[in-house]
Amino acid sequence: MFLKKIACFHISDPKLYSLWLLATCVLSGCAPEELTYRSNELHFASLSQESTPQQIVESALFAQNSVLELFGTPDSPKWPDGITKAVDLEKVMRSAGPVGRNQAKVERGLYRKHCIQCHGTSGDGKGPVSALLAPYPRDFRRGSFKFKSTPIGKKPTHADLVRTLENGLPGTAMPAFRSLKLSKDFAEDIDALVHYVRFLAIRGEVERRLLTAIANEVDWTELPLQIAAKVADSWVAADSFSIEPPKLSPASTSADKSAALERGKTVFLSELTACSKCHGIAGDGKGMSQDFDDWTKDWTIRAGIDPTKKAEWKSMKKFGALKPVIDSSRNMTLGAFRGGGNREDIYLRIVLGIEGSPMPAIARKENDNPGVTEEGIRDLVEYIYSLSDAGANSAQSN
Ligand code: HEC
Ligand code: HEC
Structure with a gap:
């Protein structure tokens, strides 16, 4: 019963939203949840089941450190030199980092204020309240998005993500930020947040691909930067795959x-x-x-684990898996x-x-x-x- 209520929970009222921000702030000690991006142990565990837990943690840390060199930390994100600029770093920096205002009184730390409760610091979809929600908040790190104007296998456009943030996803916990009156710089806030979603998705996908390379024992030289370049290009290419729906109206008689x-x-x-x-x-x-969805199949069916059998999937909980739904x-x-x-x-x-x-x-x-x-x-x-x-x-x- 309780779970059912949470599943339908959708904040669309500005007053309720202020309460939610206060409540989640108290829950997480009003301090940032963590100042590092969490490593993706679950992905490596699903690829390399014969590894010991110790080896899984070590490989995940190794990939995390390589990605750290390219993309920095939540407090000081950076963009790798020499690859397509798929994000605007200024905007990324406005969304990342601790909540506060800069000297020009422009709000910063937008993602930490409005999104980490559900999407987690790393964009892994595992914020403090995620396990209670159905569907679970999106893990951005697969670089895969549902509601967009591009075909399956292509990235969403910038405009697709703006739309998701403004209108929310009705029937899920994802709020419609348009009705929550973030600030008077609303359009810029949303734009900056979208740049950060793109950044987290790119960072997360590069990390995943590195882990796959480690699991397949691929040669490492220059690999992280090559992967980052490929992933960044796929985001920039999205616009060219976007389709415009025809204008539709009912018949007149x-x-x-x-x-x-x-x-x-x-x-x-x-x-x-x-x-x-x-x-x-x-x-x-x-x-x-x-x-099940691909986020679940990724670490269950693909890895030979039956998501309907708890005895099979529960060993993955320690690497961050949520119950398959x-x-x-x-x-x-x-x-x-x-x-x-x-x-x-x-x-x-x-x-x-x-x-x-x-x-x-x-x-x-x-x-x-x-x-x-x-x-x-x-x-x-x-x-x-x-x-x-x-x-x-x-x-x-x-
Ligand atoms: C109360 C929880 C909650 C908060 C807060 C929240 N989201 Fe979400 N978000 C969700 C859920 C749940 C989904 C997944 C819905 C689904 O799978 O259909 C989601 C999905 C998304 C998606 C994926 C859309 C797609 O096409 O796949 C994006 C992007 C996103 N959220 C961005 C954000 C950003 C940016 C913020 C902060 C400004 C934010 N969300 C705040 C719960 C939340
Ligand atoms: C294999 C099963 C399957 C088939 C076949 C299928 N759907 Fe779906 N459909 C789904 C699932 C699952 C979802 C929910 C996806 C999500 O948001 O995670 C969905 C969602 C939708 C939505 C909701 C979109 C939204 O914005 O919320 C519409 C509309 C829809 N389907 C229409 C159709 C139509 C029309 C067809 C036939 C041409 C069809 N579906 C065929 C499984 C299916």
Whole structure:
């Protein structure tokens, strides 16, 4: 019961938010949680199960130190020389470090004030309250993000992350910072925070790739900088993969509207899309999918550990693993769409899929390949949109 309450907990009121900041400050002694980035023991443990705990800790520390040379510490982050500038270091420094103001009275330490409770100092998704939340806060270190305008396997754009921070992720604990009135420099604050999310994601992914190299006994010379250059480039390239959804609106006559909904329903129930297999015939999330997300599969299934068997996964707890939780298919009748509830948002989710989750990108009809046509996708969006109150109310008012 208690856990259920926490799972639905979502702060959207500025007063409640001040209380939350105070409470988490008291909980963590009003001091920064830690001044170092935590090493990624879990990743190495999952790659090298024959290693002893001592060897795992040592390898993780070794990678952490290499990354420290490139990216610095939470109090003084830096950017490696000679690679693409995928972040603005000034902005990174505004978000990192201790909470306070600089001489020009500009607020600093934004990440430590607003994000570490959930995302942790290292961006590993393991802040002091994380274990109580469902879904768990994002671990940025896989460099993988769900709600974006780019295909699976590509980084989100800067604008995608700005949107997530401003609007939050409805139905999860991730707050909508737009409504929390951070400060009068709101747009700059969000911009600086996004630069820091990118920084933490890049730093974390470089560390992960180094650990993979260590586990595979790859030659080390100059490796950290080469990896950092690759990861930084992948972030800079994101914009070129971004797609713009078409402007979507309901049909103008009610006969056309019902015809579109009928067609959309057929697409939803079809074998080809399998939407209803996961989301249930009624779209209420009661389908058959019992799958986990990639953040969980990464240290369980990939490592030969069954996430449904505690006897198998519990040995990973000492390296920082949280209890595996099923990534359930969305109940679309609630109208809480994490990536946004406009038709255009729903279109992007369907066309691109949700990276890191079991939700695939739809098969599109191309040449002779079987798949759903562009019109079919638009009908499907209309149908999904109509399943929730938000959609139903707006369909009436249209
Ligand atoms: C009360 C807890 C909480 C706080 C505070 C919080 N987040 Fe989150 N955040 C979450 C949760 C939970 C998710 C994961 C939701 C999901 O998996 O769908 C998340 C996801 C994210 C994502 C990933 C979005 C994606 O597309 O995958 C980003 C980026 C993010 N948060 C940034 C931030 C930043 C920056 C701050 C501080 C300004 C912050 N969060 C504060 C709970 C929180
Ligand atoms: C293999 C199972 C699976 C299939 C097939 C599937 N989904 Fe999903 N879907 C999911 C899961 C799991 C989530 C939740 C992902 C998350 O946020 O972690 C989801 C989320 C969604 C969302 C919510 C997006 C948001 O912003 O919150 C929509 C809309 C959606 N799916 C529509 C569809 C449609 C339409 C189809 C068919 C074309 C489909 N899904 C097929 C598993 C599936």
